[in-house]
Amino acid sequence: MYSFKNDYSEGAHPRILNALFESNLVQEDGYGEDRFTLEAKELIKQKLSNSNVDIHLLSGGTQTNLTAISAFLRPHEAAISVSTGHIFTHETGAIEATGHKIISVEGENGKLTVEHVKKVLESHPDEHMVKPKLVYISNSTEIGTIYQKEELIQLRQLCDEEKLILFMDGARLGSALCSSECDLKLSDLPSLLDAFYIGGTKNGALLGEALVICNDALKEDFRFHMKQKGALLAKGRLLGIQFRELFKDDLYFDLAIHANSMAEKLRDEISKAGFSFLTHSPSNQVFPIFPNAFIEKLQQKYAFHLWEKIDNDSSAIRLVTSWATKEDEVLAFIEDVKKGF
Structure with a gap:
């Protein structure tokens, strides 16, 4: 029986396995301070054409979402998501478990629009309700649709006007960016988003997501949040080696x-x-x-x-x-x- 259930049924691309094997006995510092991770971060920054972002490597999508969103929000603040969004339907209430409500809307073809966000803001006018603060989108979405550049520009403008955080789940970002219908480039994202992540688990890595924090106001103490959420791996090199291999060329x-x-x-x-x-x-x-x-x-x-x-x-x-x-x-x-x- 052949499986079309998901894009992580297999292990990892052979180049990644070879890189892990060849570096196996090389001694390195832990917790992402190793040279492989540092090289991987620089390579990603080059692909982004942006040296001012902070990059953190975490093990999986749910861990990345809960660590980032809970770090970015104050206790009374909430995230906005479409009803099919991964944080709303497939993460066992991980965001809510950190104390933050998810406000769901039906969306349009799996995507959030400016009008959706405006309606949420209108229905949460004061301190008697949670304060909508973070707009959560996925690219590609849970139903395989993708965002076009103009859609992100419109969301960015609204988020700037309303002082909202725009966060993109990029578990399948590679597929979205490489779609024949996509007009976005990886290097477009830092100027359009406050934070996003580049999914490795679903695109050839054994595991791993590369969180990119673009907004300076969200960068402070993020490694403290990672450590508290169990996301700061002692053998962080295992993530660094994989992302270095994925981004040293166009793999x-x-x-x-x-x-x-x-x-x-x-x-x-x-x-x-x-x-x-x-x-x-x-x-x-x-x-x-x-x-x-x-x-x-x-x-x-x-x-x-x-x-x-x-x-x-x-x-x-x-x-x-x-x-x-x-x-x-x-x-x-x-x-x-x-x-x-």
């Missing part, structure tokens, strides 16, 4: 391009076979709508998530491709869809 982007190209094959051929989709998702997540009986047949050969019931006879499933997805398996899936095996 990070090459892996995302492969994941996207596999997803594009699935989208194109499933569409040609006459099926529709839950959403237009130009990234590495695909949400086709199939008859329930056909889904049961596909489950005999493939693993994937049942995403949403459409009606009594059909449902949307989620197919996720990765840096390691085999083209032969994609073609086999397509053939099974075509023949309705």
